[in-house]
Amino acid sequence: MFHLLDIIGTMAFAMSGALTAMHKRLDPFGVFIIAFVTAVGGGTLRDVLIGRTPVGWMLNLQYVYVIILGFFLAILFRKKFDKLRTSLFLFDTIGLGVFTLIGLEKGIMIGLHPVICVALGTMTACFGGVLRDILCNEIPTVFRREIYATICIFGGVVFFILRKWNLADDALYLVTSVVIISVRLLAVKYKWHLPAFDHK
Amino acid sequence: MFHLLDIIGTMAFAMSGALTAMHKRLDPFGVFIIAFVTAVGGGTLRDVLIGRTPVGWMLNLQYVYVIILGFFLAILFRKKFDKLRTSLFLFDTIGLGVFTLIGLEKGIMIGLHPVICVALGTMTACFGGVLRDILCNEIPTVFRREIYATICIFGGVVFFILRKWNLADDALYLVTSVVIISVRLLAVKYKWHLPAFDHK
Amino acid sequence: MFHLLDIIGTMAFAMSGALTAMHKRLDPFGVFIIAFVTAVGGGTLRDVLIGRTPVGWMLNLQYVYVIILGFFLAILFRKKFDKLRTSLFLFDTIGLGVFTLIGLEKGIMIGLHPVICVALGTMTACFGGVLRDILCNEIPTVFRREIYATICIFGGVVFFILRKWNLADDALYLVTSVVIISVRLLAVKYKWHLPAFDHK
Numbered sequence: 001m002f003h004l005l006d007i008i009g010t011m012a013f014a015m016s017g018a019l020t021a022m023h024k025r026l027d028p029f030g031v032f033i034i035a036f037v038t039a040v041g042g043g044t045l046r047d048v049l050i051g052r053t054p055v056g057w058m059l060n061l062q063y064v065y066v067i068i069l070g071f072f073l074a075i076l077f078r079k080k081f082d083k084l085r086t087s088l089f090l091f092d093t094i095g096l097g098v099f100t101l102i103g104l105e106k107g108i109m110i111g112l113h114p115v116i117c118v119a120l121g122t123m124t125a126c127f128g129g130v131l132r133d134i135l136c137n138e139i140p141t142v143f144r145r146e147i148y149a150t151i152c153i154f155g156g157v158v159f160f161i162l163r164k165w166n167l168a169d170d171a172l173y174l175v176t177s178v179v180i181i182s183v184r185l186l187a188v189k190y191k192w193h194l195p196a197f198d199h200k
Numbered sequence: 201m202f203h204l205l206d207i208i209g210t211m212a213f214a215m216s217g218a219l220t221a222m223h224k225r226l227d228p229f230g231v232f233i234i235a236f237v238t239a240v241g242g243g244t245l246r247d248v249l250i251g252r253t254p255v256g257w258m259l260n261l262q263y264v265y266v267i268i269l270g271f272f273l274a275i276l277f278r279k280k281f282d283k284l285r286t287s288l289f290l291f292d293t294i295g296l297g298v299f300t301l302i303g304l305e306k307g308i309m310i311g312l313h314p315v316i317c318v319a320l321g322t323m324t325a326c327f328g329g330v331l332r333d334i335l336c337n338e339i340p341t342v343f344r345r346e347i348y349a350t351i352c353i354f355g356g357v358v359f360f361i362l363r364k365w366n367l368a369d370d371a372l373y374l375v376t377s378v379v380i381i382s383v384r385l386l387a388v389k390y391k392w393h394l395p396a397f398d399h400k
Numbered sequence: 401m402f403h404l405l406d407i408i409g410t411m412a413f414a415m416s417g418a419l420t421a422m423h424k425r426l427d428p429f430g431v432f433i434i435a436f437v438t439a440v441g442g443g444t445l446r447d448v449l450i451g452r453t454p455v456g457w458m459l460n461l462q463y464v465y466v467i468i469l470g471f472f473l474a475i476l477f478r479k480k481f482d483k484l485r486t487s488l489f490l491f492d493t494i495g496l497g498v499f500t501l502i503g504l505e506k507g508i509m510i511g512l513h514p515v516i517c518v519a520l521g522t523m524t525a526c527f528g529g530v531l532r533d534i535l536c537n538e539i540p541t542v543f544r545r546e547i548y549a550t551i552c553i554f555g556g557v558v559f560f561i562l563r564k565w566n567l568a569d570d571a572l573y574l575v576t577s578v579v580i581i582s583v584r585l586l587a588v589k590y591k592w593h594l595p596a597f598d599h600k
Contacts, residue, residue: 027594029550044449049244051253053451056517116258134334134534150229194227249444251453316458334534350429394427 005177006102007066009095012016014039016092017132022078024136027174034132035071039063041128046103046120050110058134093184097177100152104176118156125152147187147194155180201236205377206302207266212272214239216244216292217332222278224336234332235271239263241328246303246320250310293384297377299325300352304376319354325352347387347394355380405577406502407466409495414439414470416492417532422478424536434532435471439463439526446503446520450510493584495575499525500552504559504576518556526551547587547594555580 017038021031042059057063103124107117126149151176159176167175184191217238221231240257247255257263303324307317326349359376367375386392417438421431440457447455457463461592503524526549559576567575586592 027547029547029594033549043291049253049255049258051251051451053449054510054512054516055449059514060451061513061515064322064515110254112254112258113261114263115261134422135530137538138337147227149233165278194229248448249453249455249458251451310454312454312458313461315464316454316463330535338537346428347427349433394429 004099005094007062008091010039010063010066011070011073012057012091013099013128014033014067015074015088016076017128018071019078019088020132020136022074027076031075032068032071034135035074036067038128038132039067039070041131042099042126043102043126045127046106046124049123050106050112050120051105052106052110062135076124089131089188094177096125096148096152096184097155097180100155100180101159101173101177114156114160118153118160120155121159122149122152125149138190148184149195151180151183151187154183205294205298207262208291209298210239210263210266211270211273212288212291212295213328214267215274215288217328218274219278219288220270220332220336222274228275231275232268232271234335235274236267237335238328238332239267239270241331242299242324242326243302245327246306248322249323250306250312250320252306289388293381294377296325296348296352296384297355298378300355300380301359301373301377304356314356314360314389318353318360321356322349322352323357325349347392348384350394351380351383351387354383405494405498407462408491409498410439410463410466411470411473412488412491412495413499413528415474415488416465417528418471418474419478419488420532420536422474426476430549431475432468432471434535435474436467437535438528438532439467439470441531442499442524442526443502445527446506446524449522449523450506450512451542452506488586493581494577496525496548496584497555497580500555500580501559501573501577504556514556514560517552518560521556521559522552525549547592548584550594551580551587552585554583 014035018031018035020038021034025035032108040055040063044055044057047053100121103121106116106124107120112120155176158179159172162172162175214235218231218235220238223236226234240255240263244255244257247253300321304317304322306324307320312320329348355376358379359372362372362375414435418431418435420438421434440455440463444457447453450464474524500521504517506524507520512520529548529550555576558579559572561573562575
């Protein structure tokens with residue numbers, strides 16, 4: 001189940017990268033690379049920073065296959081994308097939840113402090129999108145629109161509070177991901193966002 | 201003493217990141233991330249390149265706390281920033297000196313060649329600012345204005361010359377950081393800079 | 401022979417970085433850094449991702465010296481560059497072939513899957529140029545013009561097909577690099593490129 005969600009999240013991130021890159025009129029190779037980087041970028045940064053090398057996707061080809069599939073789906077359905085926007089958004093939100101959990105878990109496994117684990121979870125979920133935007137030469141949207149990364153941090157905090165209550169692992173994962181996914185859906189529905197600073 | 205300067209440097213770098221990000225009208229989360237990345241980016245790159253993982257700030261929460269403090273100070277005092285510019289510049293210069301020394305030291309500890317150690321020192325001092333500018337979608341100022349990184353290289357060379365003379369470690373650190381800090385102050389006061397190339 | 405080509409490739413990449421940076425009117429330090437990053441960026445990313453640290457150029461100063469030489473050559477001959485364009489292009493193409501092979505080799509050495517080895521080869525050959533463009537604040541040209549990275553992938557596939565036929569290592573390297581170099585020359589001569597997607 002968890003693994004299936006990981007696959008869905010990876011594919012959704014790959015598709016979101018591919019669609020952004022096609023919008024920038026990159027060639028197919030550029031589109032593929034950006035799909036790839038969007039999907040694995042977060043996990044790669046996390047693995048490099050904690051010294052878990054060779055990084056994850058090098059040891060498990062499944063990710064590569066899923067990204068290739070996402071790439072072709074994005075190309076095939078790019079013109080129908082307006083109708084697909086909702087499902088892609090849903091996938092992306094599932095990816096956000098699952099990737100946060102995976103990041104939290106890796107941090108716990110090597111005994112890092114909860115604050116650092118939350119940072120690892122957020123990084124795993126968000127850094128792919130940051131790379132996508134840097135490569136397409138834009139200010140990363142994660143820094144500007146809606147409360148994307150803030151939700152991952154919130155989810156991570158919820159995770160550690162529940163963990164203190166000795167919740168079983170399965171329930172812990174389920175509740176945390178449901179929290180992240182619901183808050184994101186609510187945030188987008190009701191247009192929650194953080195105010196920008198007035199600098200003057 | 202050395203440790204205190206490290207703290208001051210980290211906070212100054214965090215504040216410089218936060219102020220740049222607020223200027224770009226990012227939301228509070230974006231501002232925090234850019235403060236964080238500016239403060240730890242140099243050390244993180246250094247640690248990753250030499251294989252010292254998990255990277256430094258993951259094992260010592262002090263950095264996280266100092267950055268959070270710098271973030272709030274930057275927000276609170278952002279409107280009075282013109283008066284603060286001088287003190288921030290002073291902090292930033294101290295950070296430059298201390299971070300260069302820390303980078304040099306890590307390189308020496310694992311037996312790298314002096315040239316590489318100087319590169320590590322410069323990287324530790326400057327890469328946070330480079331990341332800040334990339335994330336804010338600008339050509340890194342380190343490549344364009346005043347002789348910022350060049351001072352770190354100069355400081356590193358002074359360090360190794362003094363080291364050959366068998367100076368005690370404490371004196372070595374003191375002299376090197378005083379050199380870096382003074383050259384920077386002079387460089388800004390007298391507007392020293394490297395000429396750009398005329399390409400035509 | 402192989403080593404000599406590595407040196408030539410490194411120098412060509414350093415010169416290409418330096419020329420791009422001078423064109424952007426960076427100061428000499430900025431130009432040097434971009435030359436350095438263009439030349440070693442690909443190998444550094446590869447080494448970090450597979451956990452081969454300290455990364456290659458830290459353990460072998462030859463790269464540093466070659467890059468310094470390339471930097472000065474680029475400065476000296478920048479005004480005659482129009483006449484030099486052809487030779488630089490040739491060097492760059494040799495670099496592309498050699499760097500792809502080096503990446504492939506490192507992947508094989510630690511037992512990674514051929515698909516991942518091809519990715520490592522492509523990354524080694526292309527990521528320096530990507531970094532150069534990001535630091536100069538442009539959409540990486542590798543994603544837009546001619547079939548640059550695609551050639552590395554093609555070369556990597558040829559390599560593994562020949563390897564299955566039990567070709568001797570020397571012949572294998574020779575044929576693969578000749579294939580990469582010839583395809584690139586043909587691709588530029590006949591303006592082969594991948595079509596961009598029409599997003600509408």
